[in-house]
């Protein structure tokens with residue numbers, strides 16, 4: 001067997017990667033022309049690539065490395081658990097200490113009576129679980145026809161058949177005949193792009209009331225749940241107007257439908273509280289968690305379920321589960337991650353650095369000639385690019401301006417940001433210091449300046 005290491009020349013690694021490795025959300029044929037950037041190691045908030053560049057990670061990997069890279073205690077927790085019990089399942093009335101301890105800890109942290117955890121290995125899997133939970137819950141309550149789940153255009157809930165259907169990504173629905181039956185979408189609360197002449201508050205109410213209209217159109221007795229991210233992440237860090245969530249809460253309460261908050265990004269400190277639902281004052285019946293639960297050190301996710309739903313589901317055998325539900329090594333890593341977050345006060349740190357430092361620096365980018373608006377909540381932010389300062393004009397979707405900035409200019413300046421259509425986004429490790437925030441924003445500014453010079 002050939003040994004492939006970090007020390008091989010980049011071009012050789014890229015050629016092997018292009019030949020054998022199919023990447024997610026990538027035009028794989030292009031990898032043969034322009035190879036992937038290969039990350040070889042990471043420490044704190046910095047990544048190193050195979051050419052030795054030190055890159056500041058403005059995205060915490062994929063919105064997940066909340067405690068930063070290179071934590072020895074996480075490696076030790078994993079090694080300890082592998083030695084003691086590397087695997088056992090949680091099916092058929094068996095359990096183990098890491099899954100028990102993690103479920104209990106999540107129940108302590110979660111708001112209200114969200115006291116029960118069904119484990120999965122990812123956010124997608126957890127949302128697949130949620131579809132089955134919702135439908136089985138209503139069936140057990142004698143209302144099996146309440147199987148429709150309402151979600152939002154431009155929401156993201158994962159890549160499985162069910163979870164991608166819950167999502168509202170047109171580019172995903174176009175591939176593979178999605179959504180599956182029984183999942184319908186309403187508009188998103190994205191005032192900047194879709195609010196027209198309305199004020200943000202008017203628009204927030206309008207978009208929330210689409211939920212009520214949809215419930216009435218389908219029939220309240222057929223709707224089981226509404227799912228949404230407290231803040232749309234992959235959709236471009238879209239923060240709803242203040243009027244939106246109270247109206248959504250009123251509507252789900254009025255019609256007695258289940259509210260699922262997909263906290264895969266907003267959970268575990270991202271918005272300045274343990275959960276985005278707390279920041280936005282919403283009370284879900286189910287929360288989807290993943291990513292920050294283990295800071296990405298191990299694949300683990302789950303559905304956090306309220307007392308009532310858990311009691312109903314628990315009255316029957318739930319014919320659902322994954323080989324790795326509550327995987328002991330992943331659970332041990334997640335527990336260590338939560339211990340670090342608590343001991344180091346990571347959630348408090350988010351509040352301290354987000355306001356005023358990150359907020360001041362981020363919103364100052366609003367003065368840049370290419371920037372139409374800046375948005376920030378806790379440590380997730382977005383900026384809209386515009387060809388016409390002072391208007392809400394957008395670059396044509398296919399012009400690739402945001403792509404050029406994030407892929408070319410950000411790479412050239414050793415900063416990782418991401419773009420969604422015409423928005424550039426950040427979601428850095430939550431432990432980022434104010435000095436590191438300055439590095440991040442300085443490099444982002446250079447990337448924007450270079451793009452502006454190029455476009456002029």
Ligand code: PLP
Pocket residue numbers: 121122123124125127156157158159229233234262263264265288290291301
């Ligand atoms: N839900 C949300 C809100 C997400 O942002 C994501 C991933 O980005 C998922 C679900 C899917 O999670 P995973 O990629 O772990 O399957």
